[in-house]
Structure formats: structure tokens, C-alpha cells
Amino acid sequence: MGTKETREHSGTEQAIMEAAEELFLENGYNLTTTTMIAKKAGVTHAMLHYYFRTKEHIFVKVLDKNMEELLASFYPVMRKDAPFWESLETGISTHFDFLMKHPKLPTFLYDTVRFNPELMDSYKGRIRETVSRIVRFHCKLIQEEIDKGRICRIDPLQLVLDIATLNLSAFMMIPVATGMFPEMGSGMAEEILKSRKEEIIALVRARLYGRLEETQHDTKTI
């Protein structure tokens, strides 16, 4: 059953990292014990302290790996090599597809920010930078389109929040859905997520292009 025999000395470190990543992504820092990691990796818990001195070291390694992937994933979102809407749509779509490949990332980071914010400190700067770049990027594009009268007036920050929260919450709902309605397997979830993506895009498009004349009542541009 164990993977012990297929791994000569020093697949160990790898095995620990894999087990740790899986558990940390699922349960967060506080609810993952070094014993759980050791058990899942098929080693004694003393090994964790031999390879990585502390639990925190292991966590930071997992966090680093995932944060790099996350931050990298934002760059393709800010390309402008097509007309406004196509560009925005592929941006949403790309972001959604990234989350599809890392469905546990949103809850993982959510947990970390809430319960171990100090572990995120080293990333605060880059995150703020990235967020402000995204907002500024879209501010500019949106303002251009508004000026041309092609879309309705909207606060770009609100639009970014719309897209981000819709995409993220689609994945953050998964634990709720499976916990509350266990009869739907993960196969069902995949189907729902696909239609969710279509819906989110439809929603944003309607928001921008629907009823140009009426929708500009109370949203203010910053």
C-alpha cells in the first residue's frame, strides 16, 4: 500500500512536500499537523524536522510555490491584443481556467490571509502592486470605451471586483456544495463550473453593454 518501497533514500523530501502541499491546500496551516503530513508521506514525523526544521518552513515552501503561480497567472489577464470585449472576455476566461487547474487555491489563500496573515507579509507588496496594476489597466481601457460611448458608465474597481468575486466564489463554493449536498460527486461539479463560466461572462457582458442609456444612474467613476 505504502509508496515506501518504490522510493530509495531521499524521495523522502519530495514525498513530504507533496503530502504537505495536499494537506495545507485542503486544511490550511493551523488544521494541518506535522503528524498528518508524516503519515500521508509514509514517514515518521521526525523526518519533517530533519529535512525542514519547522512546520512553518514547509508551509512557506508550499505557499511560495503557489503564490508564484498565482501572481504569474495575472499577467496574461492584462493583454490588449484584441478589441476591448474580446480582450476582457479572454481575460475572464483565462483567469477562470487557471482556477480550474488550481481549484483549492482560493480557499487556501483565504484561510492563510485570515488566520496566518503574518505568513503572507512577504507577499503583501507584490499583491498590492498587482492589484493596483490590474485596476489601473482596466481603468484606462474602460474609460476609453466609455468615452467612445460603447459601454455604459461603470466604476472600474467595481467591475474588477465583480469579475474577481464571481470567479473566485465559483470555486470557493465547492466545499460548501460537496459538504451540504454530498450526492453530487466531483464529476457533477465540473459540469456546473463550466456553465458557471459561461454565466459569469454573460453577466459581465450584459453589465457593460446592456441598456446603455438607463444603467448610468448612480455608478460613479473614480
Next chain:
Amino acid sequence: MGTKETREHSGTEQAIMEAAEELFLENGYNLTTTTMIAKKAGVTHAMLHYYFRTKEHIFVKVLDKNMEELLASFYPVMRKDAPFWESLETGISTHFDFLMKHPKLPTFLYDTVRFNPELMDSYKGRIRETVSRIVRFHCKLIQEEIDKGRICRIDPLQLVLDIATLNLSAFMMIPVATGMFPEMGSGMAEEILKSRKEEIIALVRARLYGRLEETQHDTKTI
């Protein structure tokens, strides 16, 4: 400093419950210790076990209280005493305002469902019932409006998901925002939430009424 002197014997139970509610709502079950509750209530931790035998008992009391409020909050959402859109808009608004009064409820229940689902077991039935009633309620109304050609075709489940996730994530973002951008105090948050509510309503309205002819390409009704 303590509140001890203002409370004669047996404000204790009350004090414990209040401390417990605050801490459980903030940190969830696993990350709240009985010692923390005792300290916040200004009593020794043995008192918790004297009044409520176990930590779980205290938690269940807090959970019960909040679940009752939550479930009750869904009924006013399903009134139909006005035209379709006004009715839906006040539904969204009512739901949002409820969350405004209980801003920590979403994360609290989210944590509980993910990490202590067994504590939610007693509510599973009522939750499923409520969810399915809401979906059925809106299914009917939406189908009527679609048949009359007043709104564009849309899967009612997706619309309910849109509204629910937009409203919920507005509040679930708060810990992220304050954790990541501590310079914005809770006063700022209030402002943002107010504009968020307007934006969510605008989004849903545009989704339903914008570009009737084009939007019905790939959303399928169940």
C-alpha cells in the same frame, strides 16, 4: 478593567455566551479555545465546563442562534407582492442588508461547513429545503417573465447563484481587504459595501433586461 464587579453571580453564563459568540464568529470552532473564551468573559475556564459541559455545547448554542436568524432571513426574500423586478430587487437588497447586520456570518458558516460539517448535520435538512424552495420560487417567476418576453432566457439556478455569491463574497472579502490593506479602516469598508450593493443590483438587472435578443445564445433552462 474587568466586568466582574458589575455582574453578580450568574451574569456569568451570559458573559460566556457573548464572548463565545464573538470568538466563534471570528475564528471558527477549531481556532477558538475555551481558554480564550474564558479570558474574554473574565472567568476561569473551569466555569465554561460548569455551565456548559463541553466546548461543543457552547458552539452549538452559538450556531443555533445564528442559523435560526439566517434561515428566518430567507422568508422575506421570497415575497411576491410587487412586479417581478421590484420584487427581485428588494429581495437582493433585503438579503444584502441582512448580511450587513451580520457581516461575519458568511465566513463563520463557511468555516463550519468546511471544517466541522458534522456540527451542521442537524441543519442539513432545513438548508436543503430552503435552498430548493428558493430555487423553485424563482424558477417559476423567471419562467413566467421569460414566457412574456420581458427578460432574457436564463437558468434560474445560475441567477440564484449569481445573487448569492455576489452578496456573500462582498462580505467574505472583508477579512482579505483589511488583512491586505490595513490602511482602510472599517469606516471605509462601509462605504465600499454600500456601492457594492448598488453594483450587484445593476449587474443582475443588466443580466436580465440587457440585450434581450443577443444574450440567449448558450444559457439553457433546466
Next chain:
DNA sequence: GTATTGTTTAACAACGGTGTTAAACACGCG
């Protein structure tokens, strides 16, 4: 005053989690 009852305290037991250490083990090299 004393007995009774309910409340509070302080000390303790049991457990699980993190991290350490010394000894056992495996392996390549002289």
C-alpha cells in the same frame, strides 16, 4: 449559628501537537 445550595477557584489528569536527541541503520570509500 449552621446547614444547604449554588457558584467559583485552583490544582490536576489526559491527550495531542511540535520539536529534540541519541542511537540505529545504510552506504560509499579508504
Next chain:
DNA sequence: CGCGTGTTTAACACCGTTGTTAAACAATAC
């Protein structure tokens, strides 16, 4: 073989958490 290096094990120390208990305390009734 014997030696050194790197790896693994098992036992342990330490701490925080939950829950118990016996004794101290307060208040009321007799």
C-alpha cells in the same frame, strides 16, 4: 574491514488544550 556521512527510527521533553475534581466561598433558609 572500519570509518564517516547521511538517513531513519524511537523515545522523550515541552507546551497548550480540554475536561475533572475537591475544596473554598457566598447566600439563603432553618
